[in-house]
Each structure stands twice: as structure tokens, then as C-alpha cells.
Amino acid sequence: MSEWLFRDTVIQADKRAVRDIVRSTGFFSAEEIDVAEELVCEHLQKGTASGYLFVFAQSPDGQVPGYACYGPVPCTARSFDLYWIAVHAGGRGRGLGKALMHEVERRLRASGGGKLIAETSSREQYAPTQAFYRSCGFIEEARIRDYYAPGEDILYFTKSLG
Numbered sequence: 670m671s672e673w674l675f676r677d678t679v680i681q682a683d684k685r686a687v688r689d690i691v692r693s694t695g696f697f698s699a700e701e702i703d704v705a706e707e708l709v710c711e712h713l714q715k716g717t718a719s720g721y722l723f724v725f726a727q728s729p730d731g732q733v734p735g736y737a738c739y740g741p742v743p744c745t746a747r748s749f750d751l752y753w754i755a756v757h758a759g760g761r762g763r764g765l766g767k768a769l770m771h772e773v774e775r776r777l778r779a780s781g782g783g784k785l786i787a788e789t790s791s792r793e794q795y796a797p798t799q800a801f802y803r804s805c806g807f808i809e810e811a812r813i814r815d816y817y818a819p820g821e822d823i824l825y826f827t828k829s830l831g
């Protein structure tokens with residue numbers, strides 16, 4: 670049995686949990702950490718109408734070691750952006766990232782499938798993130814060269830959900 674429970678309801682305490690998780694990764698700027706928390710606030714205010722849907726992992730002791738945030742791309746039939754997926758630095762490499770992705774995919778399949786899109790940078794720092802998406806069955810479908818800066822491309826990883 671999984672050591673985590675997964676929930677898609679969002680509670681006030683998730684604002685703090687998301688900050689802690691995202692900060693712990695060492696990947697994101699202060700501004701990006703604020704944005705991650707703002708998406709939780711948006712959901713708390715507007716619910717699913719915010720366009721930001723969540724899956725939180727919860728340990729038996731009530732800790733939240735990881736989460737994913739995704740939502741429909743406006744003006745598409747069934748394309749979804751994966752905005753964030755992050756596991757607390759202390760809990761990585763134990764299958765939680767993959768389990769969170771599975772939970773996102775399960776929810777999308779149950780509501781009719783579609784295409785899930787994850788963006789990342791070509792920078793060497795993001796090689797583990799790219800490896801993670803590949804291992805979850807995503808393919809690198811598109812790339813815009815020099816998007817973030819000269820020599821730093823944006824990569825679009827996608828997965829079709831039947």
C-alpha cells in the first residue's frame with residue numbers, strides 16, 4: 670500500500686506547505702515561490718473556476734511532502750498545462766513524483782482524457798526534471814530556441830492521455 674494519501678481538496682495550510690516544498694527544491698526564485706503560493710490562494714477563493722487544480726500528497730503524520738498543480742489550457746478542447754510538480758527535497762527519489770503524476774493523469778483520464786503539457790528549460794540544471802518527465806512517459810514534442818536567454822531553450826514535454 671502507498672505510504673501517501675492523495676487529495677485534490679485545497680486547505681488554508683497548503684499555502685505554507687507549497688511554499689516550503691517549492692523553496693526546499695532550490696530550483697525557484699523568490700518571485701516564483703510567491704507565484705506558487707498565489708495559485709493556491711486563487712483556488713481557495715474561486716475553486717475549480719480558478720483554472721488551477723491540485724493534487725496534494727499527505728503522509729500518515731499529516732505532512733505534505735509534495736504536490737502537483739495543473740489546469741485546462743483556455744480555448745483548447747482538452748489540453749492541460751502542468752504548472753508545478755514538486756517534492757520536498759528531503760523526500761525525493763522515493764517514487765512520490767511519479768505517484769503524483771499518476772494521480773494527475775488518473776483524474777484527467779477519468780474526466781475524458783486529453784493532452785498534458787509540461788514546460789521546462791534546456792539548462793543542464795533541469796536535466797533531472799527532463800529525465801523525470803521522460804520516465805513518466807512524456808515525449809519532448811517541441812522546443813523554442815533561445816527562449817529564456819541565448820542558448821537556453823524552452824522544451825515542451827507532452828503526454829497523450831487516451
Ligand SMILES: CC(C)(COP(=O)(O)OP(=O)(O)OC[C@H]1O[C@@H](n2cnc3c(N)ncnc32)[C@H](O)[C@@H]1OP(=O)(O)O)[C@@H](O)C(=O)NCCC(=O)NCCS
Nearest residue numbers: 753754755756761762763764765766767797798800801804
Ligand atoms: C522532478 C521531481 C518532482 C521528481 O520527484 P521524485 O519524487 O524525486 O521522483 P521519483 O522518485 O518519483 O522518480 C521518478 C522517475 O524520475 C527519475 N528521476 C527523478 N529524479 C531524477 C534525477 N535527479 N535524475 C535522473 N532521473 C530522475 C527517476 O529515475 C525515476 O525514474 P524510474 O521510475 O524510471 O526509476 C522532484 O525531483 C522535484 O521536485 N524537482 C524539483 C522541482 C522540479 O523540477 N519540478 C518540475 C518542474 S515544475
